Amino acid sequence: MRVLLASDLHYALPQFDWVLDRLDEFDLVVLAGDQLDIASSVPLDAQIAMIEALIDRLDDPHRLVVSSGNHDLTGPDEAGEQCALWMTSLREAGVVTDGATVELDAATVTVCPWWDGPVGRARVEQQLRDAAATVDRPWIWVYHWPPDHSPTSWTGRNHYGDEDLRGWIEEFRPSMVLTGHVHDPPFKPDGSWVDRIGGTWVFNPGRQIGPVPAHIDIDLEQHSATWRSLMGTEQLTLSVQ
Numbered sequence: 001m002r003v004l005l006a007s008d009l010h011y012a013l014p015q016f017d018w019v020l021d022r023l024d025e026f027d028l029v030v031l032a033g034d035q036l037d038i039a040s041s042v043p044l045d046a047q048i049a050m051i052e053a054l055i056d057r058l059d060d061p062h063r064l065v066v067s068s069g070n071h072d073l074t075g076p077d078e079a080g081e082q083c084a085l086w087m088t089s090l091r092e093a094g095v096v097t098d099g100a101t102v103e104l105d106a107a108t109v110t111v112c113p114w115w116d117g118p119v120g121r122a123r124v125e126q127q128l129r130d131a132a133a134t135v136d137r138p139w140i141w142v143y144h145w146p147p148d149h150s151p152t153s154w155t156g157r158n159h160y161g162d163e164d165l166r167g168w169i170e171e172f173r174p175s176m177v178l179t180g181h182v183h184d185p186p187f188k189p190d191g192s193w194v195d196r197i198g199g200t201w202v203f204n205p206g207r208q209i210g211p212v213p214a215h216i217d218i219d220l221e222q223h224s225a226t227w228r229s230l231m232g233t234e235q236l237t238l239s240v241q
Helices: 012-018 044-056 085-094 119-133 161-173
Strands: 003-008 027-034 063-067 101-103 108-111 139-142 176-178 193-197 200-204 215-219 224-229 230-237
Touching: 003 012, 012 044, 044 085, 063 108, 101 119, 108 119, 119 139, 119 161, 119 230, 161 193
Parallel strands: 003 027, 027 063, 108 139, 139 176, 176 200
Antiparallel strands: 003 215, 101 108, 193 200, 215 224, 224 230
């Protein structure tokens, strides 16, 4: 099973084209949050419509996993907390997205939404707890924010990670967590695109300009992960405990 991970495309349409054009090359293609860009001059509704149109052209949207990030929030949910309401349209199109846990031949994949308050946080924790009770194969989480005190959350000046995620990793012990959100770690001294917390691999491809996003190719059969960016290529072997 091969997985392609990219994140934080922030409405860079050439990067969306590049990712979606590779759907047939991988068993799973993951966009780990921040599809939209709240700083763009293009209204969010127009950004959403364009991304939905790109996804509508796909022959097999079930290979695509999309989680929400902080830039993807578009309005309050029933609890009054901000959420990515437009993820519903992606789900209806067949994309695996927020709140889903899917069982594949080689792994179980859980997709966590960006949460904006205590109700959303409790939902994510319950989602992970429910999945943990039944998972019987390698378990992959998609979660926009990397864990705190990790080289994958290092900005070059300080760690900017999620303490809750680190606690959940230590409690539930997934095989790997696919993240984004912090753009700089792979490009900074003391930062990295990969970390190991106990037996859990954590990945953050970072963000770069240009038509090709920084991305990670994870091959579960070959036990390898390869990061590609404007800085070049790095590869490591994923040891198995």
